[in-house]
Amino acid sequence: MKEPATSENDPIQKRLNKILETRLDTDKDTLEALSDLSTFFTENTLQTRRNLRSQIEKRSVAINENFLESFREVKLSLDSICNEIDAMAKSVNSMKENLRSSQALTHDLIQQTNSLQAESNKLQIDQQIAGAFLSRFQLSVAEHQTLYGAVKDAPITPDFFTVLDRVQSIHADCRILMQSGYQTAALDIMEEMTLHQEGALERLYRWTQSHCRNIDSHDVGSLVVQAMSRLQDRPVLFKYVIDEYATARRSVLVRSFIDALTVGGPGGNPKPIEMHAHDPKRYIGDMFAWLHQAIPTEKENLLLLIKLCDKNDLSEQIQNALANIADGVCHPLKIRVETILNSEKDTIILFAISNLLRFYQNIINYVVKGGNLEQCLIELRGHSEQSYLNALSAQVRSILQRPTTQSMGLDPPQRDLVPPPSVGKLLNILKEILSVASMVEGRQSDITKIVSCVIDPLLQSVTESASHLPTIDMAVYMLNCLYHMQTTLAMFEFMDERMERLQAQSDAQIDTLTSEQASSLVANLNLGPIYTILQNSQARIEANLLKIFMNKMDAFLEMPDVLLLPQINLLLSSTHRSTVQKRSFNVIITIYKQIYERIHDPESGYESPESFFSKTPEQVAELLSG
Structure with a gap:
């Protein structure tokens, strides 16, 4: 007997379980099959379920037939391609044969072509x-x-x-x-x-x-x-x-200078320089101030023109070119300055103009050297110096001129022997000019010339007017005039040489006065005969002469000023008075000492020499020096 089938061994049961256990929502194949089934299985009946297998088989056959038909077309296409490939292969083989034949025929040509190509490449490089x-x-x-x-x-x-x-x-x-x-x-x-x-x-x-x-x-x-x-x-x-x-x-500079003189600046500002022609100092100063501004500007423009050049070798050319540019203003400048110098008579104004010319000459020469402008400035400066010296000389001559005789020379000295007013007037003019000259550059030369221009003719006139006086009056008058000159010149510098010359002249007059005063004292003290005896060492001085001398000497020592010449008191300088008095007294002291020593000399044979002298030479010197 067969054993009854169990659920574990029953195939149907297994399949059924498998179907029941299957999850259709995750089975892709099943879902696709069902989806495809839904396209033709539209009605779920018994008949359709029975025919489902046959429909599926028919459908499969139709699909295969369609595939076969499509594959047939593909096969036909592939056959056509194969035929074409065969034809191309035959053509290629034919071309290869032709190429081999051509290559054999054109081998030399190819070599020649390659050689020409290489040469062409070389030529292109060249x-x-x-x-x-x-x-x-x-x-x-x-x-x-x-x-x-x-x-x-x-x-x-x-x-x-x-x-x-x-x-x-x-x-x-x-x-x-x-x-x-x-x-x-x-x-x-x-x-x-x-x-x-x-x-x-x-x-x-x-x-x-x-x-x-x-x-x-x-x-x-x-x-x-x-x-x-x-x-x-x-x-x-x-x-x-x-x-x-x-x-x-040069043309532009001259034209600009003429415009500045006659037309002025743009719109009349600044005004034309020639509007101030009535004021010589300002007129000349404005002209040179314009040149002082214009010429450096020309130099700057010239340097700008050659700023990229090597200037080491161009210094001379620069100076020559600048001098050429500046030379154009020489003619109009010189005419105007000389006109002023020739027409002006005031010494102070002429001297101020000369200083202006010197000042601007130094400035302009620092900018431009050489050329006609430098020479023009030298000539103008010389002309200006000569002009103010001529004007000063004319002024000196007019002051020194005697109104009565219209000839050169001072009026005769007065009884007081003081310098005449014309001396003081001239020295005041000199003082005024020297005050201006002391403030300018290069003043030493000017001061020397100015002093010579005034003092030399003044000294000559003083000497001429004094020449008609007695010796003592002449010496006093000359000393007073020289003293006035010395006190004036002593206030200024560069006067050493002139002061020495004046002092030498004063010393000569002092010597003259000293000699005259000493001679007067010798005469008043009756020293003439005694001094003559002193010259002979063997001669003896008489006692009565000594007594007369000592009596007068004692009176003189009590009042020394009594025997002074009246003209000595007319000396303006106390130093001169003191010097003349001291020197003349020294003469008397020297003679007194010689007499004293002769009397006290044992060889002279005088008994009781103390009886002749009441004072020793030292005491006399002390009294007279006091």
């Missing part, structure tokens, strides 16, 4: 090298036009200097080219660049000269400055341009 060489060592058409100008009288542009630098650079590089073994090419290129450079500099010279001919003081452009730096390598052309500039600026 062409590039030649092009680079020409580009480096030759000027392009555009550069050539820039250097020489596309049209006649074309202006200079900044590109011109760039091309000129390139020409110079090519010329310099040719030296390296020569060192590399290309002497012929380098020399040819250097010659060509030299011609270019000369032509360019010639054009630059013409342009710069034309520009400088019409240049304005504020129109020194950068291109002109560059042009001057390039032309410096051609000294002749450079000098011509500088001369042209100087000539143009």
Whole structure:
């Protein structure tokens, strides 16, 4: 007997369990099958369920038939491709055969072609090298036009200097080219660049000269400055341009100076300088002040013109050009200054003008040296000095002139022997002029000339007027006049030499007065016979002469001033009075001492010499010196 089937061994049961255990929501194949089934299994009936298998089989057959049909088309396409591939293979084989045949026939041609290709490549390299060489060592058409100008009288542009630098650079590089073994090419290129450079500099010279001919003081452009730096390598052309500039600026400066004199500034401010022609100092001062402002400006503009040049070798050309510019004002300036100098008579004004000329001469000569302007200023200064000296001399002559006789010389001295008023007037004028002269530069020369111009004729007149006086009066009068001169000159510097000369003259007059005063004392004291005896060492002085002398001597010692000459008291200087008195008293003291020693000498044979003298020479000297 068969054992009954259990649930574990029953296949149906197993399948049923498997189906029950299957989770359809995660079984993709089942879901796709059901989805596909839903497309044609639309009605769930018994009939449709029975026919489901046959429908599925039919559907499978239809699908396979469709696949077969599609695969047939693919096969036909592949067959066509294979046929075409076979045809292409045959064509390729035919071409390979033709190529082998052609290669055998064109082998020499190919070799020749390859050789030509290599040569072509080499030529291309050579062409590039030649092009680079020409580009480096030759000027392009555009550069050539820039250097020489596309049209006649074309202006200079900044590109011109760039091309000129390139020409110079090519010329310099040719030296390296020569060192590399290309002497012929380098020399040819250097010659060509030299011609270019000369032509360019010639054009630059013409342009710069034309520009400088019409240049304005504020129109020194950068291109002109560059042009001057390039032309410096051609000294002749450079000098011509500088001369042209100087000539143009000279005309402008003269025109501006004339305008400043006659027209004034813009809108009449400042006013024309010639409006102050009635005031000589201001008129001349304004003219020179204008030049002092204008000439340094011209120097600045000239230095601006050559600021890129090497100035080490241009100092002389700069000075010459500046002198040429400034020379134009010489004629109008000289005419006006000389007119003032010739018409003005006031010594002080003329002296002030001379100082102005000296001051501006030093300033202008510091800016511009040489040329006609420097010579003009020297001449004007000399003229001004001569003018004020002539005016001063004329003034001195007019003061020293005697109103009655209209001849040179002071009036006769008065009884008081003081200097006449004309001496004081002249010394006051001298003091006024020297006060001005002491404040100016270079005053020593002026002071010396001024003093000589006044003191020399004054001394001559004083001497002439004193020559008619007795000796004592003449000495006193001369001392008083000399003292007045010395006190005036002592207030000023540079008077040492003149003071020494005046002092020497004073000393001579003091010596004269001293001699006269001593002679008077000798006579009043009855010393003449005694002094004569003293000259003979063997002679004996009589006692009565000694008594007469000692009586007068005692009276003299009590009142020394009684025997002084009356003219001594007319001396203005107490120093002079004291000196004359002291020196004359010293003469008496010396003689007294000689008498005293002769009497007290034992060989003289005088008994009781003390009886003759009441005082020793020392006591006499003490009394007279007091």
